[in-house]
Each structure stands twice: as structure tokens, then as C-alpha cells.
Amino acid sequence: MAFGTLKADTLTHSTAGSVDTNYVVNGSTKVWATWDSSNDPATLEDSFNTSSLTDVDQGVFQVNINNTMSNAYYSAVGMIRFYHMAVQTNLPTTSVLTVRTFSVSGTQGQRSSYDNVYMTAQIVGELA
Numbered sequence: 001m002a003f004g005t006l007k008a009d010t011l012t013h014s015t016a017g018s019v020d021t022n023y024v025v026n027g028s029t030k031v032w033a034t035w036d037s038s039n040d041p042a043t044l045e046d047s048f049n050t051s052s053l054t055d056v057d058q059g060v061f062q063v064n065i066n067n068t069m070s071n072a073y074y075s076a077v078g079m080i081r082f083y084h085m086a087v088q089t090n091l092p093t094t095s096v097l098t099v100r101t102f103s104v105s106g107t108q109g110q111r112s113s114y115d116n117v118y119m120t121a122q123i124v125g126e127l128a
Helices: 021-027
Strands: 010-013 017-020 029-036 043-048 050-057 060-065 075-080 084-088 096-105 110-113 119-124
Touching (some): 010 021, 017 021, 029 050, 043 050, 075 096, 096 119
Antiparallel strands (some): 029 043, 029 119, 050 060, 060 096, 084 096, 096 110
């Protein structure tokens, strides 16, 4: 049952102080996903505001956003288990975050695409 709209510029806690609602609107995680890329194709384990995960290629994944972002200038971060790295491979869009994972080895930092067991990504920004 819906009760209407709540409008507020500031949220106040009885003992912890106040926060401007812009921090909630613009600064909260709007999208997150956790997946296992050791399966073929990768398996989306849990998520928020994620419609699906596309396993594009070894070490390349698309997190498909359910409720789109207002623009492509959001902040995205990723994490994977062990000593591998996750990076954005192309410009983000309002509806898809592409993540590439790779293993780094050797003194020259040679990189090779890599599918990891545990991967996660999240987006902070403004929804459309």
C-alpha cells in the first residue's frame, strides 16, 4: 500500500545529527552486483538494480542496469578476489557498466584476461 510522497531537504536523527538529502539521492549506491565468473557463462549471485549480467568474453562482463543512471558520469568501482584487477574497458553508459578483469604478472606487468570466482561492482551517482 502506498501512502504518498515524503519530501524533505534534511534528515535528522535524534542523537546522530542531520544530513542533507542530496547525500542520500546522489551519494548512495544505486547499482551493485556480485557474480561468479568461473562458471561459463558467469552467474549473477546477488544484485541491486541490476537486470542481468552478460558474459561477453573471458574477463569481460556487462552489468546491465535496471533503472538507468541520469548520465554516464557516475562513479563505478569493482573488486575481485586475490591479486587481480578490475577496470572499466570503455566509456560507461547510463544502462551498462562494462568490467574487464585481468591477471598481472612479471616485472613488466604483463596482463592477461582472467575469470575469477568472486567479483563485485557498484555504482554511485544519480538515477534518471
